[in-house]
Amino acid sequence: MFTLDPLDERYFLPGAEHVTIGLSPWNGRYKPRYIEALTTWARQAFGKVDVFVPGYQAAHTLVAAGFPVSEAVRRTRRTINKLRNPALRALTAAGEPEPEKHVLTWTQLHSRPEYQRGLARVHEAYEHNPAVRGACRSTARAAIDRMDSEPEITDERIDLAVGYALAELPLVLDGPEVYQVESTMFVYHKEMELLDPFLRPGAPVRPAPGQGYAVVTDREENDHERRRADPAAAVPVPAR
Protein backbone atom coordinates (compact mmCIF):
# COMPACT_ATOMS: atom_id res chain seq x y z
CA MET A 1 0.00 0.00 0.00
CA PHE A 2 1.42 3.33 -1.05
CA THR A 3 0.52 6.83 0.02
CA LEU A 4 1.23 10.17 -1.58
CA ASP A 5 2.38 13.38 0.05
CA PRO A 6 2.64 16.72 -1.68
CA LEU A 7 6.04 18.01 -2.64
CA ASP A 8 4.48 21.42 -3.13
CA GLU A 9 0.75 22.00 -2.63
CA ARG A 10 0.54 23.97 -5.88
CA TYR A 11 1.65 20.91 -7.80
CA PHE A 12 -0.22 18.18 -5.98
CA LEU A 13 -2.68 16.57 -8.39
CA PRO A 14 -4.10 13.41 -6.80
CA GLY A 15 -6.88 13.43 -9.39
CA ALA A 16 -4.44 13.36 -12.33
CA GLU A 17 -5.37 10.97 -15.14
CA HIS A 18 -1.85 9.54 -15.35
CA VAL A 19 1.11 8.80 -13.15
CA THR A 20 4.78 8.93 -14.08
CA ILE A 21 7.23 6.75 -12.19
CA GLY A 22 10.96 7.39 -12.43
CA LEU A 23 13.21 4.46 -11.50
CA SER A 24 16.67 5.19 -10.14
CA PRO A 25 19.68 2.99 -10.74
CA TRP A 26 22.07 1.86 -8.00
CA ASN A 27 19.56 2.74 -5.36
CA GLY A 28 18.76 0.07 -2.78
CA ARG A 29 15.12 1.10 -2.71
CA TYR A 30 14.46 0.13 -6.32
CA LYS A 31 14.48 -3.62 -5.86
CA PRO A 32 12.31 -5.80 -8.13
CA ARG A 33 9.60 -6.33 -5.49
CA TYR A 34 9.31 -2.63 -4.76
CA ILE A 35 9.19 -1.69 -8.46
CA GLU A 36 6.57 -4.32 -9.17
CA ALA A 37 4.42 -3.28 -6.21
CA LEU A 38 4.72 0.44 -6.95
CA THR A 39 3.85 -0.02 -10.62
CA THR A 40 0.88 -2.25 -9.83
CA TRP A 41 -0.43 0.21 -7.25
CA ALA A 42 0.13 3.24 -9.50
CA ARG A 43 -1.83 1.73 -12.35
CA GLN A 44 -4.69 0.84 -10.05
CA ALA A 45 -4.70 4.25 -8.41
CA PHE A 46 -4.42 6.40 -11.55
CA GLY A 47 -5.55 4.22 -14.42
CA LYS A 48 -2.68 5.17 -16.71
CA VAL A 49 0.99 4.82 -15.91
CA ASP A 50 4.31 5.35 -17.64
CA VAL A 51 7.57 4.27 -16.13
CA PHE A 52 10.87 5.77 -17.20
CA VAL A 53 14.27 4.25 -16.76
CA PRO A 54 17.60 6.05 -17.21
CA GLY A 55 19.20 6.15 -20.62
CA TYR A 56 22.82 5.66 -21.56
CA GLN A 57 23.92 8.75 -19.63
CA ALA A 58 23.70 6.66 -16.44
CA ALA A 59 27.07 5.20 -17.48
CA HIS A 60 28.59 8.68 -17.23
CA THR A 61 27.87 8.73 -13.51
CA LEU A 62 29.88 5.54 -13.08
CA VAL A 63 32.72 6.77 -15.28
CA ALA A 64 32.79 10.01 -13.28
CA ALA A 65 32.99 7.90 -10.13
CA GLY A 66 36.10 6.18 -11.42
CA PHE A 67 34.78 3.03 -13.12
CA PRO A 68 36.44 1.99 -16.39
CA VAL A 69 34.19 2.87 -19.32
CA SER A 70 33.57 -0.71 -20.42
CA GLU A 71 32.50 -1.73 -16.93
CA ALA A 72 30.34 1.37 -16.56
CA VAL A 73 28.54 0.57 -19.81
CA ARG A 74 28.09 -3.10 -18.89
CA ARG A 75 26.72 -2.25 -15.45
CA THR A 76 24.38 0.35 -16.90
CA ARG A 77 22.94 -2.05 -19.46
CA ARG A 78 22.39 -4.66 -16.78
CA THR A 79 20.86 -2.19 -14.37
CA ILE A 80 18.47 -0.79 -16.98
CA ASN A 81 17.16 -4.32 -17.58
CA LYS A 82 16.84 -4.96 -13.86
CA LEU A 83 14.80 -1.81 -13.40
CA ARG A 84 12.65 -2.34 -16.46
CA ASN A 85 11.70 -5.99 -16.08
CA PRO A 86 9.71 -5.78 -12.82
CA ALA A 87 7.76 -2.78 -14.14
CA LEU A 88 7.01 -4.71 -17.34
CA ARG A 89 5.91 -7.73 -15.32
CA ALA A 90 3.57 -5.57 -13.26
CA LEU A 91 1.97 -3.95 -16.29
CA THR A 92 1.62 -7.27 -18.08
CA ALA A 93 -0.06 -8.81 -15.04
CA ALA A 94 -2.38 -5.79 -14.83
CA GLY A 95 -3.55 -6.47 -18.39
CA GLU A 96 -1.83 -3.48 -20.04
CA PRO A 97 -2.19 -4.22 -23.79
CA GLU A 98 1.26 -2.93 -24.81
CA PRO A 99 3.35 -2.80 -21.63
CA GLU A 100 6.61 -2.31 -23.53
CA LYS A 101 5.35 1.07 -24.74
CA HIS A 102 4.96 2.29 -21.16
CA VAL A 103 8.31 1.28 -19.70
CA LEU A 104 10.96 3.18 -21.63
CA THR A 105 14.42 4.54 -21.14
CA TRP A 106 14.79 8.21 -21.86
CA THR A 107 17.02 7.21 -24.75
CA GLN A 108 14.00 5.44 -26.23
CA LEU A 109 11.85 8.49 -25.51
CA HIS A 110 14.21 10.49 -27.71
CA SER A 111 12.09 9.21 -30.61
CA ARG A 112 9.35 11.61 -29.48
CA PRO A 113 9.61 15.18 -30.76
CA GLU A 114 7.92 16.34 -27.55
CA TYR A 115 10.80 14.95 -25.47
CA GLN A 116 13.38 16.42 -27.86
CA ARG A 117 11.81 19.86 -27.56
CA GLY A 118 11.76 19.60 -23.76
CA LEU A 119 15.40 18.56 -23.79
CA ALA A 120 16.33 21.59 -25.88
CA ARG A 121 14.53 23.87 -23.37
CA VAL A 122 16.34 22.26 -20.45
CA HIS A 123 19.74 22.63 -22.11
CA GLU A 124 18.95 26.26 -22.82
CA ALA A 125 18.03 26.84 -19.15
CA TYR A 126 21.19 25.02 -18.02
CA GLU A 127 23.32 27.27 -20.22
CA HIS A 128 21.77 30.53 -19.09
CA ASN A 129 20.30 30.12 -15.63
CA PRO A 130 22.67 29.76 -12.66
CA ALA A 131 19.99 28.22 -10.39
CA VAL A 132 19.15 25.51 -12.93
CA ARG A 133 22.82 24.93 -13.58
CA GLY A 134 23.50 24.72 -9.86
CA ALA A 135 20.70 22.21 -9.21
CA CYS A 136 21.78 19.97 -12.10
CA ARG A 137 25.41 20.03 -11.04
CA SER A 138 24.57 19.45 -7.42
CA THR A 139 22.44 16.43 -8.39
CA ALA A 140 25.30 15.12 -10.51
CA ARG A 141 27.77 15.59 -7.66
CA ALA A 142 25.50 13.75 -5.23
CA ALA A 143 25.09 10.88 -7.70
CA ILE A 144 28.85 10.51 -8.10
CA ASP A 145 29.29 10.72 -4.36
CA ARG A 146 26.78 7.92 -3.77
CA MET A 147 28.93 5.63 -5.89
CA ASP A 148 31.69 5.88 -3.22
CA SER A 149 33.84 7.73 -5.64
CA GLU A 150 37.47 7.65 -4.71
CA PRO A 151 38.76 10.36 -6.97
CA GLU A 152 38.10 13.92 -5.98
CA ILE A 153 34.84 15.17 -7.51
CA THR A 154 36.15 17.79 -9.90
CA ASP A 155 34.21 20.11 -12.19
CA GLU A 156 35.32 17.95 -15.08
CA ARG A 157 33.71 14.88 -13.52
CA ILE A 158 30.52 16.80 -12.86
CA ASP A 159 30.52 17.96 -16.50
CA LEU A 160 30.58 14.30 -17.46
CA ALA A 161 27.81 13.21 -15.09
CA VAL A 162 25.44 16.15 -15.50
CA GLY A 163 23.89 14.78 -18.71
CA TYR A 164 21.87 12.38 -16.56
CA ALA A 165 20.03 15.20 -14.78
CA LEU A 166 19.52 17.09 -18.03
CA ALA A 167 18.05 14.04 -19.76
CA GLU A 168 15.69 13.35 -16.85
CA LEU A 169 14.34 16.86 -16.48
CA PRO A 170 12.02 17.00 -19.54
CA LEU A 171 10.16 13.99 -18.15
CA VAL A 172 9.53 15.56 -14.77
CA LEU A 173 8.83 19.07 -16.04
CA ASP A 174 6.52 18.25 -18.91
CA GLY A 175 5.13 14.75 -18.53
CA PRO A 176 1.77 15.76 -20.08
CA GLU A 177 3.48 16.68 -23.35
CA VAL A 178 5.79 13.67 -23.50
CA TYR A 179 3.09 11.18 -22.54
CA GLN A 180 0.28 13.00 -24.36
CA VAL A 181 -2.04 13.27 -21.36
CA GLU A 182 -3.92 16.17 -19.77
CA SER A 183 -2.33 15.71 -16.36
CA THR A 184 0.24 13.50 -14.72
CA MET A 185 1.63 13.08 -11.23
CA PHE A 186 5.32 12.35 -11.06
CA VAL A 187 5.99 10.19 -8.03
CA TYR A 188 9.35 9.60 -6.40
CA HIS A 189 10.30 8.13 -3.04
CA LYS A 190 11.74 11.40 -1.73
CA GLU A 191 11.99 15.08 -2.50
CA MET A 192 14.13 15.92 -5.52
CA GLU A 193 16.61 18.74 -5.16
CA LEU A 194 16.75 18.85 -8.94
CA LEU A 195 13.21 20.24 -9.06
CA ASP A 196 13.78 23.13 -6.65
CA PRO A 197 14.75 25.88 -9.09
CA PHE A 198 11.82 25.06 -11.34
CA LEU A 199 9.26 25.42 -8.56
CA ARG A 200 10.51 28.79 -7.31
CA PRO A 201 8.82 32.03 -8.33
CA GLY A 202 10.38 33.50 -11.45
CA ALA A 203 11.82 30.16 -12.60
CA PRO A 204 13.08 30.24 -16.22
CA VAL A 205 11.32 26.99 -17.06
CA ARG A 206 8.27 26.02 -15.05
CA PRO A 207 6.49 22.69 -14.77
CA ALA A 208 3.95 22.43 -17.55
CA PRO A 209 0.24 22.82 -16.81
CA GLY A 210 -1.04 19.44 -15.66
CA GLN A 211 2.32 18.42 -14.20
CA GLY A 212 2.08 17.34 -10.56
CA TYR A 213 4.50 15.94 -7.99
CA ALA A 214 4.21 13.70 -4.98
CA VAL A 215 6.46 11.82 -2.64
CA VAL A 216 5.35 8.21 -2.64
CA THR A 217 5.73 6.16 0.52
CA ASP A 218 5.42 2.44 0.92
CA ARG A 219 3.46 2.24 4.16
CA GLU A 220 4.05 -1.46 4.68
CA GLU A 221 7.77 -1.01 4.30
CA ASN A 222 7.71 1.92 6.68
CA ASP A 223 5.78 -0.09 9.24
CA HIS A 224 8.23 -2.94 8.83
CA GLU A 225 11.20 -0.61 9.33
CA ARG A 226 9.55 0.89 12.41
CA ARG A 227 8.86 -2.54 13.90
CA ARG A 228 12.47 -3.51 13.36
CA ALA A 229 13.76 -0.36 15.02
CA ASP A 230 11.23 -0.42 17.86
CA PRO A 231 9.61 -3.80 18.62
CA ALA A 232 7.07 -2.10 20.85
CA ALA A 233 5.71 -0.31 17.81
CA ALA A 234 4.77 -3.68 16.33
CA VAL A 235 1.81 -3.86 18.64
CA PRO A 236 -1.22 -3.42 16.40
CA VAL A 237 -3.05 -0.18 16.96
CA PRO A 238 -6.80 -0.41 16.58
CA ALA A 239 -8.23 1.69 13.83
CA ARG A 240 -9.94 4.86 14.92
Add this chain to the structure above:
Amino acid sequence: MNAAEPTLPLRYPFPLGELGGLPPLIRWAQKHAPVCPVRLPSGDRIWMLTRRDDIAKVFADGRFSRHLDANSPRVAGQDITTVERGLFHLDPPDHTRVKRVVSRFFTRRTVTDYRDHVTTEATRLLEAMTEGPNPADLVAAYAQPLQFQVMRQVLGVPEELWAEHERIFRSMASLTSGPDEVAEETANIRQLVTRILTVRTASPHHDDPIGALIAARQAGEISEDEMIGTVFVLLFTGTDAVIAPTAEGALILMEHRNQLDRCLADPGLWPKAAEEVLRYYHNGVLGFPIVATEDVELHDTLIKAGDGVAASMQAATWDTSHVRNPEKFRIARKETAEATFGAGPHYCLGSQLARMYISTALQTLFEHLPTLYLAINAKEIPWRNDITFTRPTQIPVTW
Protein backbone atom coordinates in the same frame (compact mmCIF):
# COMPACT_ATOMS: atom_id res chain seq x y z
CA MET B 1 -10.88 -9.44 -44.91
CA ASN B 2 -9.39 -11.56 -42.12
CA ALA B 3 -8.08 -10.27 -38.78
CA ALA B 4 -4.45 -10.14 -39.94
CA GLU B 5 -5.26 -7.72 -42.74
CA PRO B 6 -4.93 -4.01 -42.05
CA THR B 7 -7.76 -1.57 -42.59
CA LEU B 8 -7.54 0.41 -45.81
CA PRO B 9 -6.58 3.06 -46.50
CA LEU B 10 -3.37 2.54 -44.54
CA ARG B 11 -2.48 5.52 -42.39
CA TYR B 12 0.94 7.06 -42.88
CA PRO B 13 3.49 7.18 -41.21
CA PHE B 14 3.87 3.45 -40.66
CA PRO B 15 5.58 1.79 -37.69
CA LEU B 16 9.08 0.78 -38.78
CA GLY B 17 10.37 -2.76 -38.89
CA GLU B 18 12.93 -4.06 -36.44
CA LEU B 19 16.12 -1.99 -36.42
CA GLY B 20 14.57 0.40 -38.94
CA GLY B 21 13.82 -2.33 -41.44
CA LEU B 22 10.99 -2.22 -43.95
CA PRO B 23 7.67 -1.42 -42.20
CA PRO B 24 5.58 -4.61 -41.95
CA LEU B 25 2.62 -2.77 -43.49
CA ILE B 26 4.65 -2.14 -46.64
CA ARG B 27 5.55 -5.81 -46.84
CA TRP B 28 1.89 -6.61 -46.58
CA ALA B 29 0.98 -4.12 -49.31
CA GLN B 30 3.73 -5.42 -51.58
CA LYS B 31 2.20 -8.85 -51.40
CA HIS B 32 -1.50 -8.11 -51.26
CA ALA B 33 -2.17 -4.56 -52.46
CA PRO B 34 0.39 -3.42 -55.05
CA VAL B 35 -1.58 -0.24 -55.67
CA CYS B 36 -2.48 0.46 -52.08
CA PRO B 37 -4.62 3.35 -50.83
CA VAL B 38 -2.86 5.36 -48.13
CA ARG B 39 -4.08 8.33 -46.11
CA LEU B 40 -1.34 10.88 -45.52
CA PRO B 41 -0.98 13.05 -42.38
CA SER B 42 -2.44 15.94 -44.42
CA GLY B 43 -5.64 13.93 -44.78
CA ASP B 44 -5.03 13.51 -48.52
CA ARG B 45 -5.28 10.08 -50.06
CA ILE B 46 -2.74 8.63 -52.47
CA TRP B 47 -1.90 5.31 -54.09
CA MET B 48 1.25 3.67 -52.76
CA LEU B 49 3.44 1.57 -55.05
CA THR B 50 5.70 -1.01 -53.47
CA ARG B 51 6.83 -3.31 -56.28
CA ARG B 52 10.05 -2.39 -58.01
CA ASP B 53 8.77 -3.02 -61.53
CA ASP B 54 5.67 -0.91 -60.94
CA ILE B 55 7.72 1.96 -59.53
CA ALA B 56 10.16 1.89 -62.44
CA LYS B 57 7.29 1.84 -64.93
CA VAL B 58 5.19 4.57 -63.37
CA PHE B 59 8.06 6.96 -62.65
CA ALA B 60 9.17 6.77 -66.28
CA ASP B 61 5.60 7.10 -67.59
CA GLY B 62 4.78 10.45 -69.19
CA ARG B 63 1.20 10.21 -67.88
CA PHE B 64 2.49 11.03 -64.40
CA SER B 65 3.82 14.45 -63.44
CA ARG B 66 5.91 15.96 -60.68
CA HIS B 67 4.13 19.23 -61.16
CA LEU B 68 1.67 19.48 -58.28
CA ASP B 69 -0.94 22.22 -58.10
CA ALA B 70 -2.86 23.62 -55.14
CA ASN B 71 -5.33 20.72 -55.26
CA SER B 72 -2.73 17.97 -55.51
CA PRO B 73 -2.21 15.64 -52.56
CA ARG B 74 0.48 16.65 -50.09
CA VAL B 75 2.18 14.58 -47.40
CA ALA B 76 1.75 17.12 -44.62
CA GLY B 77 0.69 20.51 -45.86
CA GLN B 78 2.92 23.20 -47.31
CA ASP B 79 5.97 20.98 -47.75
CA ILE B 80 8.84 21.08 -50.25
CA THR B 81 6.49 20.19 -53.09
CA THR B 82 4.85 23.60 -52.78
CA VAL B 83 8.08 25.35 -53.77
CA GLU B 84 7.51 26.16 -57.42
CA ARG B 85 9.80 25.20 -60.24
CA GLY B 86 12.58 23.49 -58.35
CA LEU B 87 14.43 20.60 -59.87
CA PHE B 88 12.28 18.27 -57.83
CA HIS B 89 9.01 19.34 -59.41
CA LEU B 90 9.81 19.97 -63.03
CA ASP B 91 8.99 17.62 -65.85
CA PRO B 92 11.11 17.28 -69.02
CA PRO B 93 12.14 19.26 -71.00
CA ASP B 94 12.38 21.98 -68.30
CA HIS B 95 13.74 19.44 -65.85
CA THR B 96 16.46 18.40 -68.30
CA ARG B 97 17.48 22.03 -68.88
CA VAL B 98 17.77 22.90 -65.19
CA LYS B 99 19.38 19.62 -64.18
CA ARG B 100 22.12 20.18 -66.77
CA VAL B 101 23.28 23.25 -64.81
CA VAL B 102 24.15 21.27 -61.69
CA SER B 103 24.59 17.67 -62.81
CA ARG B 104 28.34 18.06 -63.54
CA PHE B 105 28.96 18.55 -59.79
CA PHE B 106 27.52 15.15 -58.99
CA THR B 107 29.10 12.77 -61.50
CA ARG B 108 31.00 9.71 -60.38
CA ARG B 109 34.29 11.38 -61.29
CA THR B 110 33.53 14.76 -59.71
CA VAL B 111 32.42 13.40 -56.38
CA THR B 112 35.80 11.77 -55.82
CA ASP B 113 37.16 15.32 -55.47
CA TYR B 114 35.09 15.65 -52.28
CA ARG B 115 36.45 12.49 -50.70
CA ASP B 116 39.41 14.10 -48.94
CA HIS B 117 37.12 16.75 -47.57
CA VAL B 118 34.78 14.11 -46.09
CA THR B 119 37.76 12.28 -44.57
CA THR B 120 39.24 15.44 -43.06
CA GLU B 121 35.97 16.61 -41.51
CA ALA B 122 35.14 13.09 -40.30
CA THR B 123 38.53 12.71 -38.64
CA ARG B 124 38.22 16.07 -36.94
CA LEU B 125 34.78 15.20 -35.56
CA LEU B 126 35.97 11.81 -34.31
CA GLU B 127 38.93 13.39 -32.55
CA ALA B 128 36.55 15.79 -30.83
CA MET B 129 34.15 12.97 -29.94
CA THR B 130 36.84 10.84 -28.34
CA GLU B 131 37.99 13.78 -26.23
CA GLY B 132 34.46 14.14 -24.84
CA PRO B 133 32.22 11.89 -22.75
CA ASN B 134 32.32 8.16 -23.38
CA PRO B 135 29.71 6.79 -24.21
CA ALA B 136 28.52 9.40 -26.71
CA ASP B 137 25.68 9.86 -29.15
CA LEU B 138 27.01 9.07 -32.61
CA VAL B 139 24.21 10.99 -34.34
CA ALA B 140 24.91 14.25 -32.51
CA ALA B 141 28.69 13.87 -32.44
CA TYR B 142 29.27 12.54 -35.93
CA ALA B 143 26.49 11.75 -38.42
CA GLN B 144 24.71 15.08 -38.13
CA PRO B 145 27.60 17.56 -37.98
CA LEU B 146 29.49 15.70 -40.70
CA GLN B 147 26.71 16.26 -43.18
CA PHE B 148 26.47 19.95 -42.29
CA GLN B 149 30.18 20.48 -42.61
CA VAL B 150 30.59 18.63 -45.87
CA MET B 151 27.47 19.71 -47.68
CA ARG B 152 27.65 23.41 -46.94
CA GLN B 153 30.97 23.42 -48.73
CA VAL B 154 29.93 21.09 -51.54
CA LEU B 155 26.82 23.15 -52.28
CA GLY B 156 28.39 26.55 -51.63
CA VAL B 157 26.57 27.87 -48.53
CA PRO B 158 28.47 31.07 -47.60
CA GLU B 159 30.35 30.89 -44.32
CA GLU B 160 28.41 33.73 -42.67
CA LEU B 161 25.23 31.66 -43.02
CA TRP B 162 26.59 28.34 -41.71
CA ALA B 163 25.14 28.89 -38.23
CA GLU B 164 21.77 29.83 -39.71
CA HIS B 165 21.86 26.80 -41.99
CA GLU B 166 22.54 24.56 -39.01
CA ARG B 167 19.89 26.17 -36.84
CA ILE B 168 17.16 25.69 -39.44
CA PHE B 169 18.02 22.11 -40.30
CA ARG B 170 18.96 20.87 -36.82
CA SER B 171 15.51 19.47 -36.22
CA MET B 172 13.14 18.38 -38.91
CA ALA B 173 9.43 19.12 -38.86
CA SER B 174 7.21 16.29 -37.74
CA LEU B 175 4.85 15.21 -40.48
CA THR B 176 2.21 14.49 -37.87
CA SER B 177 2.35 17.78 -35.98
CA GLY B 178 -0.08 19.52 -38.30
CA PRO B 179 0.40 21.73 -41.33
CA ASP B 180 1.73 24.75 -39.42
CA GLU B 181 5.05 23.20 -38.43
CA VAL B 182 5.72 21.93 -41.94
CA ALA B 183 4.73 25.29 -43.45
CA GLU B 184 7.04 27.07 -41.01
CA GLU B 185 9.91 24.79 -41.96
CA THR B 186 9.30 25.47 -45.65
CA ALA B 187 9.14 29.23 -44.99
CA ASN B 188 12.38 29.13 -42.97
CA ILE B 189 14.25 27.27 -45.69
CA ARG B 190 12.84 29.68 -48.28
CA GLN B 191 14.23 32.64 -46.29
CA LEU B 192 17.60 30.94 -45.96
CA VAL B 193 17.66 30.35 -49.73
CA THR B 194 17.00 34.04 -50.34
CA ARG B 195 19.79 35.06 -47.99
CA ILE B 196 22.22 32.58 -49.50
CA LEU B 197 21.46 33.83 -53.00
CA THR B 198 21.85 37.47 -51.92
CA VAL B 199 25.27 36.83 -50.38
CA ARG B 200 26.47 34.62 -53.20
CA THR B 201 25.29 36.95 -55.97
CA ALA B 202 27.26 39.81 -54.42
CA SER B 203 30.40 37.67 -53.98
CA PRO B 204 32.98 36.60 -56.57
CA HIS B 205 31.86 33.60 -58.59
CA HIS B 206 32.68 30.15 -57.22
CA ASP B 207 32.30 27.03 -59.25
CA ASP B 208 29.89 25.05 -57.12
CA PRO B 209 26.19 24.12 -57.59
CA ILE B 210 24.80 27.36 -56.13
CA GLY B 211 27.33 29.44 -58.08
CA ALA B 212 26.42 27.58 -61.27
CA LEU B 213 22.71 28.22 -60.73
CA ILE B 214 23.37 31.95 -60.23
CA ALA B 215 25.51 32.06 -63.38
CA ALA B 216 22.84 30.18 -65.35
CA ARG B 217 20.21 32.63 -64.16
CA GLN B 218 22.38 35.57 -65.17
CA ALA B 219 22.93 33.99 -68.59
CA GLY B 220 19.17 33.57 -69.01
CA GLU B 221 19.34 29.76 -69.12
CA ILE B 222 17.02 29.30 -66.16
CA SER B 223 14.38 31.49 -64.55
CA GLU B 224 14.52 33.17 -61.16
CA ASP B 225 11.98 30.67 -59.79
CA GLU B 226 13.96 27.74 -61.16
CA MET B 227 17.12 29.05 -59.47
CA ILE B 228 15.37 29.57 -56.13
CA GLY B 229 13.44 26.29 -56.31
CA THR B 230 16.54 24.30 -57.17
CA VAL B 231 18.69 25.83 -54.42
CA PHE B 232 15.84 24.94 -52.05
CA VAL B 233 15.84 21.33 -53.26
CA LEU B 234 19.62 21.04 -53.03
CA LEU B 235 19.59 22.33 -49.46
CA PHE B 236 16.66 20.17 -48.42
CA THR B 237 17.95 16.94 -49.87
CA GLY B 238 21.60 17.78 -49.30
CA THR B 239 21.43 18.71 -45.65
CA ASP B 240 19.60 15.94 -43.90
CA ALA B 241 19.48 13.10 -46.39
CA VAL B 242 22.76 11.34 -45.63
CA ILE B 243 22.59 11.70 -41.85
CA ALA B 244 20.25 8.73 -41.92
CA PRO B 245 22.39 6.26 -43.89
CA THR B 246 25.55 7.31 -42.04
CA ALA B 247 23.87 6.65 -38.69
CA GLU B 248 22.08 3.52 -39.85
CA GLY B 249 25.19 2.19 -41.57
CA ALA B 250 27.23 2.55 -38.40
CA LEU B 251 24.48 0.89 -36.40
CA ILE B 252 23.98 -2.10 -38.64
CA LEU B 253 27.71 -2.69 -39.06
CA MET B 254 28.16 -2.71 -35.28
CA GLU B 255 25.38 -5.29 -35.20
CA HIS B 256 27.12 -7.34 -37.91
CA ARG B 257 30.60 -7.39 -36.47
CA ASN B 258 31.93 -10.11 -38.81
CA GLN B 259 31.13 -8.03 -41.85
CA LEU B 260 32.59 -4.94 -40.20
CA ASP B 261 35.80 -6.85 -39.48
CA ARG B 262 35.99 -7.92 -43.11
CA CYS B 263 35.78 -4.29 -44.21
CA LEU B 264 38.48 -3.31 -41.75
CA ALA B 265 40.72 -6.08 -43.08
CA ASP B 266 40.00 -5.22 -46.71
CA PRO B 267 39.22 -1.49 -47.24
CA GLY B 268 38.18 -2.27 -50.81
CA LEU B 269 34.95 -3.58 -49.30
CA TRP B 270 33.75 -0.22 -47.92
CA PRO B 271 31.93 0.75 -51.13
CA LYS B 272 30.15 -2.63 -50.98
CA ALA B 273 29.18 -1.96 -47.37
CA ALA B 274 27.85 1.50 -48.29
CA GLU B 275 25.89 0.01 -51.17
CA GLU B 276 24.26 -2.54 -48.89
CA VAL B 277 23.44 0.17 -46.32
CA LEU B 278 21.73 2.15 -49.08
CA ARG B 279 19.84 -0.94 -50.20
CA TYR B 280 18.82 -1.90 -46.69
CA TYR B 281 17.65 1.51 -45.61
CA HIS B 282 16.01 4.31 -47.43
CA ASN B 283 15.96 7.64 -45.73
CA GLY B 284 12.26 8.14 -46.24
CA VAL B 285 9.64 5.44 -45.99
CA LEU B 286 7.48 7.04 -48.64
CA GLY B 287 8.57 9.50 -51.32
CA PHE B 288 6.73 12.68 -52.24
CA PRO B 289 3.68 12.11 -54.44
CA ILE B 290 3.47 12.55 -58.19
CA VAL B 291 0.12 12.98 -59.94
CA ALA B 292 -1.57 11.20 -62.81
CA THR B 293 -2.36 13.53 -65.70
CA GLU B 294 -4.86 11.08 -67.16
CA ASP B 295 -6.62 7.92 -66.05
CA VAL B 296 -4.21 4.98 -65.75
CA GLU B 297 -5.04 1.41 -64.85
CA LEU B 298 -2.54 -0.64 -62.88
CA HIS B 299 -3.17 -4.08 -61.37
CA ASP B 300 -6.89 -3.66 -61.97
CA THR B 301 -6.91 -0.41 -60.01
CA LEU B 302 -7.98 2.76 -61.73
CA ILE B 303 -5.70 5.67 -60.91
CA LYS B 304 -7.74 8.67 -61.97
CA ALA B 305 -6.37 11.86 -63.45
CA GLY B 306 -5.33 14.09 -60.53
CA ASP B 307 -4.77 11.18 -58.15
CA GLY B 308 -1.47 11.13 -56.28
CA VAL B 309 0.92 8.19 -56.42
CA ALA B 310 3.88 7.70 -54.08
CA ALA B 311 6.52 5.02 -54.02
CA SER B 312 8.34 3.29 -51.24
CA MET B 313 11.91 3.04 -52.49
CA GLN B 314 12.81 0.88 -49.51
CA ALA B 315 10.14 -1.53 -50.71
CA ALA B 316 11.83 -1.54 -54.12
CA THR B 317 15.12 -2.63 -52.60
CA TRP B 318 13.36 -5.22 -50.46
CA ASP B 319 11.28 -6.63 -53.33
CA THR B 320 11.63 -10.39 -53.12
CA SER B 321 11.12 -10.67 -56.88
CA HIS B 322 14.50 -9.00 -57.27
CA VAL B 323 16.35 -9.48 -53.99
CA ARG B 324 16.91 -12.74 -52.13
CA ASN B 325 16.29 -12.53 -48.39
CA PRO B 326 16.13 -8.75 -48.44
CA GLU B 327 15.84 -8.58 -44.66
CA LYS B 328 19.38 -9.94 -44.36
CA PHE B 329 22.17 -7.36 -44.32
CA ARG B 330 24.91 -8.80 -46.50
CA ILE B 331 27.67 -6.66 -47.91
CA ALA B 332 28.69 -9.47 -50.26
CA ARG B 333 25.35 -9.62 -52.04
CA LYS B 334 25.15 -9.06 -55.78
CA GLU B 335 22.04 -6.90 -55.71
CA THR B 336 22.78 -3.18 -55.57
CA ALA B 337 21.00 -0.17 -54.08
CA GLU B 338 20.19 1.15 -57.54
CA ALA B 339 16.42 1.10 -57.03
CA THR B 340 16.66 3.26 -53.93
CA PHE B 341 17.60 6.24 -56.06
CA GLY B 342 14.39 6.16 -58.04
CA ALA B 343 13.65 5.76 -61.69
CA GLY B 344 13.03 7.87 -64.75
CA PRO B 345 14.20 11.45 -65.27
CA HIS B 346 14.16 12.15 -61.53
CA TYR B 347 16.73 9.47 -60.74
CA CYS B 348 18.59 10.89 -57.73
CA LEU B 349 21.08 13.57 -58.73
CA GLY B 350 23.19 12.88 -55.64
CA SER B 351 23.42 9.09 -55.91
CA GLN B 352 27.17 9.03 -56.60
CA LEU B 353 27.86 11.61 -53.93
CA ALA B 354 25.80 9.61 -51.42
CA ARG B 355 27.71 6.43 -52.25
CA MET B 356 31.12 8.09 -51.88
CA TYR B 357 30.10 10.00 -48.76
CA ILE B 358 28.67 7.02 -46.89
CA SER B 359 31.53 4.74 -47.83
CA THR B 360 34.08 7.35 -46.68
CA ALA B 361 32.17 8.29 -43.52
CA LEU B 362 31.86 4.66 -42.42
CA GLN B 363 35.44 3.79 -43.31
CA THR B 364 36.84 6.78 -41.43
CA LEU B 365 34.63 6.07 -38.42
CA PHE B 366 35.61 2.45 -38.01
CA GLU B 367 39.26 2.83 -38.94
CA HIS B 368 39.49 5.52 -36.28
CA LEU B 369 37.50 3.50 -33.74
CA PRO B 370 37.64 -0.18 -34.75
CA THR B 371 36.24 -1.32 -31.40
CA LEU B 372 33.26 1.01 -31.46
CA TYR B 373 30.17 -0.72 -30.09
CA LEU B 374 26.65 0.11 -28.96
CA ALA B 375 26.33 1.33 -25.39
CA ILE B 376 22.72 0.11 -25.20
CA ASN B 377 20.71 -2.75 -26.57
CA ALA B 378 20.02 -2.17 -30.30
CA LYS B 379 16.30 -2.54 -29.66
CA GLU B 380 16.42 0.56 -27.47
CA ILE B 381 17.67 2.80 -30.27
CA PRO B 382 15.10 5.56 -30.76
CA TRP B 383 13.84 6.01 -34.33
CA ARG B 384 11.66 8.70 -35.81
CA ASN B 385 9.30 7.64 -38.55
CA ASP B 386 7.41 10.94 -38.58
CA ILE B 387 10.03 12.99 -40.41
CA THR B 388 10.81 13.08 -44.10
CA PHE B 389 14.18 11.39 -43.66
CA THR B 390 13.38 8.55 -41.27
CA ARG B 391 16.29 7.75 -38.98
CA PRO B 392 17.59 6.94 -35.51
CA THR B 393 17.65 10.07 -33.37
CA GLN B 394 20.36 8.81 -31.00
CA ILE B 395 22.91 6.03 -31.25
CA PRO B 396 24.77 5.76 -27.95
CA VAL B 397 28.20 4.26 -28.64
CA THR B 398 31.28 3.50 -26.64
CA TRP B 399 34.86 2.70 -27.56
